[in-house]
Amino acid sequence: MDLASLATGTGSRILLVVIDGLGGLADREHGTELEEAATPNLNRLASEGVTGLLEPVGPGITPGSGPGHLALFGYDPLEFVLGRGALSAAGLDVELHPGDVAARGNLCTLDADGTVVDRRAGRISDDEARRVVARLSEAVKGVEFHHEKGHRLLVVFRGEGLDPRIGDTDPQTTGVPPLEPRPLDPAAAPTAELVAAKLAEVHHALVGEPAANGLLLRGFDTHRELPPFGDRTGLRAAADAVYPMYRGIARLLGFEVLGPPVDLTDQVRLLEKHREDADYFFVHVKDADAAGEDGDRAAKIAAIERVDEAIPDLLAALQPGVIAVTGDHATPSQMAAHSWHPVPVVVHGPRCGRDDTDRFGERWCRAGGLGIRPSVQLLPILMANAGHLAKYGA
C-alpha cells in the first residue's frame, strides 16, 4: 500500500512510544512483566483506547532491534534489511561509504585461556570504556573505534571494495573463545583476513586490561540506502531517543533526530520544545530491554513502571491527537534474550474505537480490538486515526 498517495497533508500529531523489549512470557509462576507491573496510566489508555498484539517480523521469528523498529515504522523487515554496524554508524553520525564495512563491537572479558567469561566486560562504565577505546585508537591503525554506550562500540574498516559478508565473532555465549571472522561468501575472504589481523592487534593492545581485554564483533554491514519515511507516508517524523542506535535508524529513514536527550525527563522536554516540528514522534525507551536481557525481572517491571509514570508528561508535552505504546519485540526476563512472543500495543485517540480491555498487558490485549497482527500494520492504523489518510478508491 502506497500510503503517501493517500496522505491528506493534514491530521493531528502522532506519538509512538516504544518500550524496548516490552513483551514478556507468562509461565506457571508469573504473568509477563507488563502484566505484573503497576501501570495506571497505560491502563487508562487501554481502557479508553483499543489494544492488541503485534508480531514484529513473523510468527516464531525473534527480531533484532533493526527489524523490530523498521516494522513499527511501516517497513516490512523481510524486505528492508539493516545490519547492526550500519545502524550503529548512523546513530553515531559516522558516515559509511560503499566499500566500507562496519560492525558492532562489544568489549568483553576473556580469561587466561582466551575464553569469553563476560560478554559485556562487567557492564563497564562509559568513562572506562572511553579510556579503552582511546587506547585502541592509539594502538591499532587503519580501523576506527567509536564508543557508543557502556561496553558497546562501533568498529569501521575503511576501504575500497571491502565485503560485509563476514560471520560474527561474538559467540553469543560465555565459556567459549570468540569465533574467527568467517567469510560467508568466497568474495569476502580478503575482508575476513583483514578483520582477523586487526582483531589480533586489538587483543594484543588490550593485554593487562582488568575487565575489557577482548572485543567481539557482530552485524558486519556496509552503507545502505532506505526509502525515506517522509516519501513513503507524507509525514514529517522526529525521533526522541537516548540510545544512539535508535537515533541511527531514525536518521537513516530521514527522521529529524532530536537532542540527544540524556534521560526520559529530557525526552519529555524535547517533545515539548519540538511539538510543532513534526507529525510523527518516535520516543524510544531502552531500560526494559536491558533489564530483560539481564534476566532481571524486577528491574524490567520497574523500567516499565517508570515509563508509565512519564505518560502524563509525554502527553502534556506533545499534546498528540493519537498515542500508541508498544515494543519493538519481546525480551522475557526468563529467557534473558529477545524472543518471538507477540508484543502488546495500545492505540488511543478520538476515533480509535473501544474494546473491552481495560488493562495493558498481553493477556488482556489478546482480546483487544486490534487482534494479533504484524507490527508493520501499526503505522497505517495510526495515520488513519490521526486523520492523515484519505479514502482509497472512488
Place this chain on the structure above:
Amino acid sequence: MDLASLATGTGSRILLVVIDGLGGLADREHGTELEEAATPNLNRLASEGVTGLLEPVGPGITPGSGPGHLALFGYDPLEFVLGRGALSAAGLDVELHPGDVAARGNLCTLDADGTVVDRRAGRISDDEARRVVARLSEAVKGVEFHHEKGHRLLVVFRGEGLDPRIGDTDPQTTGVPPLEPRPLDPAAAPTAELVAAKLAEVHHALVGEPAANGLLLRGFDTHRELPPFGDRTGLRAAADAVYPMYRGIARLLGFEVLGPPVDLTDQVRLLEKHREDADYFFVHVKDADAAGEDGDRAAKIAAIERVDEAIPDLLAALQPGVIAVTGDHATPSQMAAHSWHPVPVVVHGPRCGRDDTDRFGERWCRAGGLGIRPSVQLLPILMANAGHLAKYGA
C-alpha cells in the same frame, strides 16, 4: 522467511500430532465433536499451553489432505501443489516419471443403470479389494493398479507425454453416473481419451462383482519435485503414520518414514524406538476424519477420545520439548465431508507462554494466545518454541 538461514542446529524435539479432520462445526444442537469429546489429556495441554485456530489454505477454502498437510509442514499450499495421484504414488513407493499420470482410484458400487450407489464399495475389506485389484491387473493392460487401503487404489498410466490436466470421474455424490474424464486443457485430450478407453475396459472386467463393480478416478497428477523439508528448516523430520498417503507426502518432502506402524500403539512404539533419529516428528491419526466423512458423529468423538488417551504414551515415548496437536482440516460429521472451518491447535512447551484457555475445542481455542492464523505459520512457532530459530537481524 528462509527458516533454514536462522536454524540454530540445536533445540529440543518437536512432536506434531495431526488428528485428521479434527475440526468440526457447532450448530444449534451440538458443539463440535472435539468440544463434546472427553479429552482430559488434551485439556491439560491446553491449560498449560497456548491455543488457537488454524486456517489451512485460506478463509473459506476447504482443503484436501495434501494442502492441509503441506501447510502444517510450512509449505504454502497455494504455492506448492500436489495431486492426490502423486501423493498416493509416493505413499506406495511407486515412482512416477515425467510423462506418467497417476490418479486416486476408488472402487465403487454401480447399479444396473450405471449410477453410483456407494462411492466406497460398501467399505470393502482389504482382502476383497486386493482380489478385485488383481482381477483388474490381469484384465486391463497398459495401466498399473496398486491397492492402497480399503476401497482405495492408485492407478498409474505410464507413457510418453501424458498430460495430467484431466477432470475427476468421481462425481463426489451418489445417484448419478461417474463423470467422463474431461480434458481441462486441449493438450490433455489424447490422455483423456486413453483414460476413457481404459475405464471402459475396467468396467467390463468388473461385471458381476457384487460390491466393487465400478472405479472412480480423481486427483490426476504427474511427477512433482518439492523442496526438501530439511533444506527449508535445518530439521531432520520423521513421519509416523499408518496410512500410505500421509507417509507418501512425508517421503516426498524428505522425511524419514518410520515403520509402517499398524495402529496408534505401534506408532507409540516407533516414536520411542526412533526418539534420537529426528528433530521433528509427525504423527498422523486418520480415524476422526474417516468417521466425519461417514457422518458418524459418535464415531468421530470416540476417535478423538482414543487419541486423547494416547497422549501420555506419545509424550513418554518421545519426550519432546514441544508438542502440538491439531488437524489438517475440518471434517464436520454434519457435512460428511472436509470443510473450510478453522481447526483448533494447542502448542505446549516451556516457552510457549500461557493463555486463559483450559479446554481443547474450537470455542475455547478461539480466545487463545495464538489467535486465528494460517496453518503455515505453525511450523516457525514450533521451531521457535523448541529453540531451533536464531534471531533475525541485528
